[in-house]
Amino acid sequence: AQSVTQPDIHITVSEGASLELRCNYSYGATPYLFWYVQSPGQGLQLLLKYFSGDTLVQGIKGFEAEFKRSQSSFNLRKPSVHWSDAAEYFCAVGPFNTDKLIFGTGTRLQVFP
Amino acid sequence: GAVVSQHPSWVICKSGTSVKIECRSLDFQATTMFWYRQFPKQSLMLMATSNEGSKATYEQGVEKDKFLINHASLTLSTLTVTSAHPEDSSFYICSASRDRGPGANVLTFGAGSRLTVL
Numbered sequence: 175a176q177s178v179t180q181p182d183i184h185i186t187v188s189e190g191a192s193l194e195l196r197c198n199y200s201y202g203a204t205p206y207l208f209w210y211v212q213s214p215g216q217g218l219q220l221l222l223k224y225f226s227g228d229t230l231v232q233g234i235k236g237f238e239a240e241f242k243r244s245q246s247s248f249n250l251r252k253p254s255v256h257w258s259d260a261a262e263y264f265c266a267v268g269p270f271n272t273d274k275l276i277f278g279t280g281t282r283l284q285v286f287p
Numbered sequence: 288g289a290v291v292s293q294h295p296s297w298v299i300c301k302s303g304t305s306v307k308i309e310c311r312s313l314d315f316q317a318t319t320m321f322w323y324r325q326f327p328k329q330s331l332m333l334m335a336t337s338n339e340g341s342k343a344t345y346e347q348g349v350e351k352d353k354f355l356i357n358h359a360s361l362t363l364s365t366l367t368v369t370s371a372h373p374e375d376s377s378f379y380i381c382s383a384s385r386d387r388g389p390g391a392n393v394l395t396f397g398a399g400s401r402l403t404v405l
Contacts, residue, residue, distance in 0.1 A: 210396075217293070217380050217396035218331075264330060273319060273384040273394055277330045 176201050178267050180278035188286050189257050195250040195281050197239075197265030207248040208266040208275065209239055218264065224248065235259070260285045289315050291383050293397030300371055301405055308366045308400045310381030316361035317383035321394070322354075325378040337364040371404040378402075 179198045187193055199205055206225050210218040222233025229241040239250045248265060262282050268275040290313040300306050310320055318339050323331040335356050336344040343356035353375075355367040364383075368375050378401050382394040 208393075215378075215399065215401065217291075217398040218382075219396070220393060223393060273321065273382075274333060274336065275394065279330045280328075282328075 176267070176276055178265050178276050178278035180263075180265055180281050182281045183279070184282045184284070186284040186286065187255050190254050193250075193252045193255045193259070193283070195263050195265075195283070197248045197250065197278060199246050199248065199265070199267045201246075201267050203269060205267045206269065207239075207241060208268070209233065209237070209248070209250050210264045210266060210277075211235075212262045212264065212280075214261075221250070221263075255283075255285055257285045257287060259283060289383070289385050289395040291317075291381065291395045291397040293381055293400050295400055296398060297401040297403075299403045299405060302372050303370055305367055305369045306371055306402060308368075308379055308381075308402075310364045310366070310383070310397055312362045312383045312385075312395070315383075315385045317364075317385060318361060319384045320358060320364040321382045321384075322356060322364075322366050323380045323382070325380060325399075327378075331380060334366075339364075368402065371402070373404045376402055376404045 177200045181196050208223045209221040212218050221237050222231050224231050224241045232238050237252050262280045264280045265278040266275040292311045294309045320337040322334045325331050334349045337356045337358040339358045345351045358364040380399040382396045
């Protein structure tokens with residue numbers, strides 16, 4: 175079955191600390207992978223995506239993610255977190271020929287000063 | 288960049304009434320739009336795929352008579368929650384697909400509409 179797992183429901187970090195949000199997927203075909211961020215009461219904003227090529231992708235707001243096929247993972251990282259990064263983060267996987275993304279359950283990030 | 292507008296951003300209605308939510312692609316044509324429902328602190332659940340000029344495709348378990356979707360133009364899709372009940376209270380989000388082909392499988396999301404049914 176196709177699925178996305180985000181093992182960490184809630185993560186708390188101090189401002190300036192590094193961050194890694196985990197994402198594992200189960201998908202029968204070549205996956206297209208995405209990370210989205212959602213601020214409270216808002217829609218989703220695309221942080222970055224992976225379709226092919228370099229397995230380390232750079233996104234907006236200083237985020238990056240690495241696709242590891244052998245581990246079926248697409249973890250999101252940021253070297254130094256800012257207070258404004260506090261939000262809900264969703265990993266998603268989708269097929270090439272449709273836009274029907276499968277979302278993980280999200281990871282809520284709290285940032286302490 | 289691609290922008291998707293949702294309206295209203297929040298709505299409160301009485302039980303038994305119907306509520307319409309609009310999703311507009313402001314600067315591009317969207318042949319396909321998607322409607323999601325998000326419960327508090329949970330992920331997005333795809334409700335249906337809205338295709339311009341044809342009937343929407345509903346996901347399993349979604350009542351098509353309860354959630355009416357119309358995609359009358361390339362820039363507008365509407366979701367009507369009919370005879371709303373308190374259990375329909377939720378955050379509804381739409382997204383639009385701009386293009387097809389390699390590297391184009393990127394959705395633009397609206398800011399969401401919070402429905403509260405009293």
